[in-house]
Amino acid sequence: MINLNRDTVVPLYHQLSEILKELIQSGQIPAGTKLPSERELMDRYHLSRNTVRQAIDLLVHDGFVYQDHGKGNYSIGPFLNIQYRIDTFVEHSEFLRRVGSTPTYKNFGTDEIVAPEEVRKALRLGENELVVCFTKLFFANNEPAILTLDYLPRKLLGDNYDRTGSGDAYIRLLEEINGRMVKFTLSDIVAMNATQEIAEYLNLTPGSSILLFQETFLDPSKNVPLGFASNYYHPNIHFRILRHRLNP
Amino acid sequence: MINLNRDTVVPLYHQLSEILKELIQSGQIPAGTKLPSERELMDRYHLSRNTVRQAIDLLVHDGFVYQDHGKGNYSIGPFLNIQYRIDTFVEHSEFLRRVGSTPTYKNFGTDEIVAPEEVRKALRLGENELVVCFTKLFFANNEPAILTLDYLPRKLLGDNYDRTGSGDAYIRLLEEINGRMVKFTLSDIVAMNATQEIAEYLNLTPGSSILLFQETFLDPSKNVPLGFASNYYHPNIHFRILRHRLNP
DNA sequence: CAGTGGTCTAGACCACTGT
DNA sequence: CAGTGGTCTAGACCACTGG
Structure with missing residues (x-):
């Protein structure tokens, strides 16, 4: 698993969203599959909830993820082109x-x-x-x-x-x-x-x-x-x- | 000035973004004019910085506001027909x-x-x-x-x-x-x-x-x-x- | 330098889903 | 009920802008 680099100007939320996007694009989180929960991502990457949500927001905005209240964040799947x-x-x-x-x-x-x-x-x-x-x-x-x-x-x-x-x-x-x-x-x-x-x-x-x-x-x-x-x-x-x- | 209603299910950031959007659409914050700073909005509406920024994010995404680092948030002006x-x-x-x-x-x-x-x-x-x-x-x-x-x-x-x-x-x-x-x-x-x-x-x-x-x-x-x-x-x-x- | 937006933390409570 | 996302707070430090 790729880790975050805290010694760069690239924001952490951006790095996390790139990691997750890569997992989606590469098929490791296929369409319809649940992403790790936000609290799980907090623990795994030592981030606050808000930062995790900033990362997810990017993915939602770019059409890689949809959110289901009470259930989880789901992969929409890779973009082919x-x-x-x-x-x-x-x-x-x-x-x-x-x-x-x-x-x-x-x-x-x-x-x-x-x-x-x-x-x-x-x-x-x-x-x-x-x-x-x-x-x-x-x-x-x-x-x-x-x-x-x-x-x-x-x-x-x-x-x-x-x-x-x-x-x-x-x-x-x-x-x-x-x-x-x-x-x-x-x-x-x-x-x-x-x-x-x-x-x-x-x-x-x-x-x-x-x-x-x-x-x-x-x-x-x-x-x-x-x-x-x-x-x-x-x-x-x-x-x-x-x-x-x-x-x- | 319209105030926030804290006894409704409508999120505060949504209410604030509607208030600001209305000020822009009605011409009270003309194109190119600076919006109140985020800290000023915090004080005026008794909100946290994150909530104010959530409201501004909506306006940026919808094309009503652009942000200039170190300067301020600016009105883009009402939408043309x-x-x-x-x-x-x-x-x-x-x-x-x-x-x-x-x-x-x-x-x-x-x-x-x-x-x-x-x-x-x-x-x-x-x-x-x-x-x-x-x-x-x-x-x-x-x-x-x-x-x-x-x-x-x-x-x-x-x-x-x-x-x-x-x-x-x-x-x-x-x-x-x-x-x-x-x-x-x-x-x-x-x-x-x-x-x-x-x-x-x-x-x-x-x-x-x-x-x-x-x-x-x-x-x-x-x-x-x-x-x-x-x-x-x-x-x-x-x-x-x-x-x-x-x-x- | 003071003021601005950009990022991040560590909490909290709520509403919603499934068991 | 435990687990999820949705909202919100009150701080903190940084980078950028202008006087």
């Missing part, structure tokens, strides 16, 4: 890390173009305004995972801007340029058939179905668009969301 | 009405089959358990819009169940059978190439890309799966979601 909750977002590299892979990325150049219509509308640009488009491909364990086209109005950039798009994190570039936090994206979710070009990037057959997120990055007030990106996801990345019912 | 928002759901007919069309629907029969794997896992059924599958097609202005396969465990239905799946609303059928409200769905979002059969239903070319929502219907505790459905959306139906950023 990469999954992620889409009501939140993080940087692409962090995203790939969170779904359990090692992220890398590669730049595929920088273009100055007239803003495509969806970009122009999202960023409230004028007709024929120029934008800079950074093309990057993110890999998970060296397999292509996400193709991103990040757009920025040309006028916001100086004459000798960083042609690499400031490394892997478009969000941080946005924050640097605009001087405000990026707290939200408004994302349109589209299913599309991979074009020849996209299929080559993602190592797919042209025509196969992929998810495209067209994301408008917003400041904390949700009123000011700061940036726009098109993200093309490899089909083995799955998305999940908890939806709540509106009253009729 | 965005059409097609996928973090909420309504019945299909109501959905089509809300996007501005006239909904109709047609039943395409009822099958008793062994539960497919995704259904079995979602509903926590045993191997080879039978489910009943209701196939329906929803039209928007007489154009095919959503193909739905609604599943129910065979054992929950009597011998002479309604072969029509109780009209257009699978949710209401679920509520009738289980005796509990359907408040949530956990939805997997998948891009897929339309099969020959699906293409015929939706009047598409086979192979064209469509969105599939695989939905597990949950009771209010989010712990009990009540039903499962696969919804295939015609490409002219678009989805949008507001995502908030997680702290790294």
